[in-house]
Amino acid sequence: MPTLHRLDTQEGLDHRIDHVRGVVPAPVRPAPRRLGAVLGAVAVATVLLLWLGLDLHLGLAVTGAFLLYLALTYVGFRVAAGARVATDRLMRGLLYGAFVVALLPLCSLLWTVVTLGGARVVNPDFLLQTMNGVTGLHDQATQQQGQLFIGGAYHAIVGTLLITGAATLISVPVGLLTAIYLVEYAGRSRLAHVIRFFVDVMTGIPSIVAGLFAFALWAVVFGIGTKDGMAGAVALSVLMIPTVVRNSEEMLRIVPNELREASLALGVPKWRTIVRVVLPTAASGLASGVTLAIARVIGETAPLLVAVGYARALNTNLLEGPMNTLAVYAYYMFTKPLSPAYRDPSIERAWAAALLLVLVVVALNLSARLIARFFAPTKR
Amino acid sequence: MSMTSDRGARPGRRRTVRRPGDITFHGAALASGLTILAILAGVAIFLVVEAAPVLTADPEELTAGGFGRYVLPLIAGTVIASVIAMVVATPVAVGIALFISHYAHRRVGTSVGFVVDLLAAVPSVVFGMWGWQVLAPRMVPLYRWLEANLGFIPVFGSASSTGRTLMTASLVLAVMILPIITSVSREVFLQTPRLHEEAALALGATKWEMIRTAVLPFGMPGVIGGTMLGLGRALGETMAVAIILSPGVFTWVLIDSGNSTIPAEIALNFPEASGLRLSELIGAGLVLFLITLAVNLLARWVVARRADFSGAN
Amino acid sequence: MSKRIDINDLNIYYGSFHAVKDVSMVIEPKSVTAFIGPSGCGKSTFLRTLNRMHEVVPGGRVEGDVLMDGRNLYSRDVDPVDVRREVGMVFQRPNPFPTMSIKENVLAGLRLNSKRMSSSTADELCERALRGANLWSEVKDRLDRPGSGLSGGQQQRLCIARAIAVQPEVILMDEPCSALDPISTLAVEDLIHELKSDYTVVIVTHNMQQAARVSDRTGFFNLEATGKPGHLVEMDDTQRIFNNPGKKATEDYISGRFG
Numbered sequence: 001m002p003t004l005h006r007l008d009t010q011e012g013l014d015h016r017i018d019h020v021r022g023v024v025p026a027p028v029r030p031a032p033r034r035l036g037a038v039l040g041a042v043a044v045a046t047v048l049l050l051w052l053g054l055d056l057h058l059g060l061a062v063t064g065a066f067l068l069y070l071a072l073t074y075v076g077f078r079v080a081a082g083a084r085v086a087t088d089r090l091m092r093g094l095l096y097g098a099f100v101v102a103l104l105p106l107c108s109l110l111w112t113v114v115t116l117g118g119a120r121v122v123n124p125d126f127l128l129q130t131m132n133g134v135t136g137l138h139d140q141a142t143q144q145q146g147q148l149f150i151g152g153a154y155h156a157i158v159g160t161l162l163i164t165g166a167a168t169l170i171s172v173p174v175g176l177l178t179a180i181y182l183v184e185y186a187g188r189s190r191l192a193h194v195i196r197f198f199v200d201v202m203t204g205i206p207s208i209v210a211g212l213f214a215f216a217l218w219a220v221v222f223g224i225g226t227k228d229g230m231a232g233a234v235a236l237s238v239l240m241i242p243t244v245v246r247n248s249e250e251m252l253r254i255v256p257n258e259l260r261e262a263s264l265a266l267g268v269p270k271w272r273t274i275v276r277v278v279l280p281t282a283a284s285g286l287a288s289g290v291t292l293a294i295a296r297v298i299g300e301t302a303p304l305l306v307a308v309g310y311a312r313a314l315n316t317n318l319l320e321g322p323m324n325t326l327a328v329y330a331y332y333m334f335t336k337p338l339s340p341a342y343r344d345p346s347i348e349r350a351w352a353a354a355l356l357l358v359l360v361v362v363a364l365n366l367s368a369r370l371i372a373r374f375f376a377p378t379k380r
Numbered sequence: 381m382s383m384t385s386d387r388g389a390r391p392g393r394r395r396t397v398r399r400p401g402d403i404t405f406h407g408a409a410l411a412s413g414l415t416i417l418a419i420l421a422g423v424a425i426f427l428v429v430e431a432a433p434v435l436t437a438d439p440e441e442l443t444a445g446g447f448g449r450y451v452l453p454l455i456a457g458t459v460i461a462s463v464i465a466m467v468v469a470t471p472v473a474v475g476i477a478l479f480i481s482h483y484a485h486r487r488v489g490t491s492v493g494f495v496v497d498l499l500a501a502v503p504s505v506v507f508g509m510w511g512w513q514v515l516a517p518r519m520v521p522l523y524r525w526l527e528a529n530l531g532f533i534p535v536f537g538s539a540s541s542t543g544r545t546l547m548t549a550s551l552v553l554a555v556m557i558l559p560i561i562t563s564v565s566r567e568v569f570l571q572t573p574r575l576h577e578e579a580a581l582a583l584g585a586t587k588w589e590m591i592r593t594a595v596l597p598f599g600m601p602g603v604i605g606g607t608m609l610g611l612g613r614a615l616g617e618t619m620a621v622a623i624i625l626s627p628g629v630f631t632w633v634l635i636d637s638g639n640s641t642i643p644a645e646i647a648l649n650f651p652e653a654s655g656l657r658l659s660e661l662i663g664a665g666l667v668l669f670l671i672t673l674a675v676n677l678l679a680r681w682v683v684a685r686r687a688d689f690s691g692a693n
Numbered sequence: 694m695s696k697r698i699d700i701n702d703l704n705i706y707y708g709s710f711h712a713v714k715d716v717s718m719v720i721e722p723k724s725v726t727a728f729i730g731p732s733g734c735g736k737s738t739f740l741r742t743l744n745r746m747h748e749v750v751p752g753g754r755v756e757g758d759v760l761m762d763g764r765n766l767y768s769r770d771v772d773p774v775d776v777r778r779e780v781g782m783v784f785q786r787p788n789p790f791p792t793m794s795i796k797e798n799v800l801a802g803l804r805l806n807s808k809r810m811s812s813s814t815a816d817e818l819c820e821r822a823l824r825g826a827n828l829w830s831e832v833k834d835r836l837d838r839p840g841s842g843l844s845g846g847q848q849q850r851l852c853i854a855r856a857i858a859v860q861p862e863v864i865l866m867d868e869p870c871s872a873l874d875p876i877s878t879l880a881v882e883d884l885i886h887e888l889k890s891d892y893t894v895v896i897v898t899h900n901m902q903q904a905a906r907v908s909d910r911t912g913f914f915n916l917e918a919t920g921k922p923g924h925l926v927e928m929d930d931t932q933r934i935f936n937n938p939g940k941k942a943t944e945d946y947i948s949g950r951f952g
């Protein structure tokens with residue numbers, strides 16, 4: 001091939017891609033190592049100058065310094081290393097910025113919940129008292145004259161546990177059996193496609209619509225306006241079942257087929273194979289999935305507001321009358337304080353309930369992870 | 381492929397003996413699957429049944445002199461808030477997803493992923509309280525500035541003095557849907573074929589060029605799908621809006637009180653409602669259900685379509 | 694504890710795909726029968742029809758008769774679960790149950806069917822099965838450890854112990870050594886030799902030397918082209934198949950001209 005020989009000559013070099021007309025060579029030069037550090041230092045200095053020196057709002061100072069940093073980075077690297085590196089650096093700065101932007105609200109939120117709710121949560125009275133008989137006058141006395149703080153969330157804690165527990169008892173059998181049907185029996189049948197599709201649809205049901213469904217169902221069956229804990233459990237199940245199905249399906253699917261075959265080949269009927277081999281092998285994943293599903297619904301407010309109502313006293317009967325739950329309790333205390341003029345005690349109760357909820361949810365998430373990690377069947 | 385010659389006269393699957401245990405268990409599993417279909421049908425049917433009186437009622441008896449006139453401004457408020465949330469959250473979410481999948485050290489990435497998951501787990505009522513107490517007051521100076529300098533644009537026409545506006549609610553919604561978009565995007569970014577990435581790097585691409593040429597095109601349908609899932613969540617989100625927003629009639633001004641969303645409207649009015657008002661709220665819920673259904677189906681469709689041309693299967 | 698198997702005109706399908714065509718053969722009791730042939734010729738699929746494991750695969754379908762001591766395994770009133778209790782199977786990759794200990798793995802066939810037994814019976818059964826699988830001396834001190842902690846060869850012998858603990862008449866082995874190192878392979882081959890004094894053993898293998906070493910009779914499967922069904926070319930005493938095969942295709946395959 002003559003072209004190969006010509007590559008050695010000056011003429012042949014024209015065939016290099018950056019010598020072809022229309023292709024713009026964009027050489028990359030090594031950037032000085034310290035450039036990044038210098039720019040970072042400039043940014044920090046800007047924050048301090050704007051914040052302490054010019055007494056600017058801290059948030060604005062940080063934002064301004066970050067923008068300055070981005071601009072300097074782009075210009076600096078463009079001069080030192082070329083446009084391509086400059087873009088690369090700029091995007092890197094933006095991505096790290098996105099990460100910080102996401103952390104800010106979470107940190108602020110956790111800080112707020114802990115500082116505003118912490119004091120009340122550690123008080124056993126709050127955990128053991130209900131709101132039965134507590135009125136705005138008590139709150140006024142507490143806020144004005146420093147009288148003993150009364151009124152807690154005991155009834156709401158019990159209500160949360162009962163309603164979420166009932167929802168779990170409904171959702172887990174239905175969800176797990178559906179997952180078993182999808183993975184072990186239905187395969188790629190049309191019915192399986194239909195069920196998967198509607199599980200997807202169900203995942204997207206807004207929580208308040210689930211509450212309206214339970215309310216409407218109860219209205220038709222028990223008469224309009226019937227509100228009780230069971231209605232709440234049904235509403236939560238509507239939200240919980242799709243999560244349980246999806247998580248369980250995934251977990252059952254990763255059980256190696258070899259184990260099913262090994263069991264079947266030993267003359268074990270299919271249903272026993274599923275119950276005694278497939279489910280135990282997937283157990284940790286299934287438990288973790290259920291825990292996550294519980295964590296998803298335990299903080300729900302809207303459906304319970306609609307379907308269960310609001311109670312001030314302890315009610316442990318799921319089938320009779322309104323109950324209270326932590327989320328609804330927090331909502332009512334926050335938006336409808338007992339005494340509109342003396343809001344502080346109510347707001348404090350709201351934040352304490354919020355902190356309790358956050359703690360429960362975080363604990364559930366962590367335990368889901370731990371279950372998945374430590375109880376997984378040992379491989380080798 | 382050799383086809384059976386006797387397709388028509390196929391001797392048929394031999395009927396096998398089935399044990400009672402197998403029949404029962406199979407039946408129970410199938411029944412559960414059908415229960416799910418029944419529940420969904422139930423959601424639609426019972427909502428329609430309870431909302432039906434609105435359609436037959438005299439328009440004069442309804443809140444705004446007609447269901448359409450009642451629900452349209454609410455739909456507008458819902459959609460505006462959700463779209464703002466989506467527009468704000470998506471770039472940040474994609475950034476975090478890229479940070480986790482391609483920039484952070486693996487261990488850092490995992491813990492960031494966990495933190496984002498935690499954000500998803502925080503109950504919405506807590507977000508609402510945080511938005512009311514922390515974010516809203518801090519937004520007031522910004523709203524004042526917007527009114528003073530950009531007040532000629534209708535959406536910044538007048539500023540709230542409490543910060544309890546649709547804009548604040550939208551920002552909180554953005555924080556709430558961030559984890560959804562992030563996790564879907566992270567999944568697809570991590571699935572980018574390594575070969576594509578290495579091919580880009582081997583051609584001398586910088587990291588960002590590699591992401592732009594290999595990762596983003598591959599992940600784009602997933603990102604769009606995740607964004608729409610986030611939109612679906614924002615549309616149905618109740619408590620954050622119900623707590624933060626100081627609701628009112630529909631207005632184009634986003635930084636003052638006013639407007640409402642369907643879920644917030646239901647949550648705020650349901651406990652005291654009765655009779656026709658109850659039906660009206662349930663009817664609004666039905667409308668919300670249909671809107672989220674449409675958005676979610678669209679999202680699923682986009683995500684599912686990805687599998688067809690991603691080349692990763 | 695061993696039975697003779699007669700197979701008449703067996704056709705095997707995956708959905709509409711015809712996988713194996715018109716197989717008829719006799720498998721003698723208390724002997725080792727080996728199936729050899731190129732990949733995709735349907736020998737493993739055929740093996741799985743002998744304990745009705747083929748129909749576990751979605752779309753799997755079988756026509757024809759498999760008679761075990763005269764009883765048709767595919768007749769209408771036969772429960773596949775019962776068939777599998779009589780015909781044990783060992784798979785290509787060792788697959789002990791990861792949630793169970795070594796002992797529980799051995800007794801799995803009985804325990805999963807909720808057979809009640811005293812702990813002394815269980816111990817005795819477990820020991821007998823493990824001895825039968827030449828594994829007892831290696832694991833007797835750690836019967837309560839997870840089965841997945843053993844080496845590949847030990848795991849495979851554990852799977853064999855698990856299969857013989859249900860006291861089957863026939864043991865099917867689907868390339869039992871293909872995932873094992875040479876030493877483990879030797880141990881399993883020795884075991885196969887011993888098993889034939891009690892059981893009818895049928896083994897599918899990719900390895901012709903292995904077929905020559907362990908089997909009494911050998912069947913050669915082949916397929917005309919990809920996508921065409923596999924079929925049995927010939928079946929004879931192992932000595933004859935390897936030294937003086939009756940068909941040209943067999944000779945070509947054995948002498949390494951294809952496959």
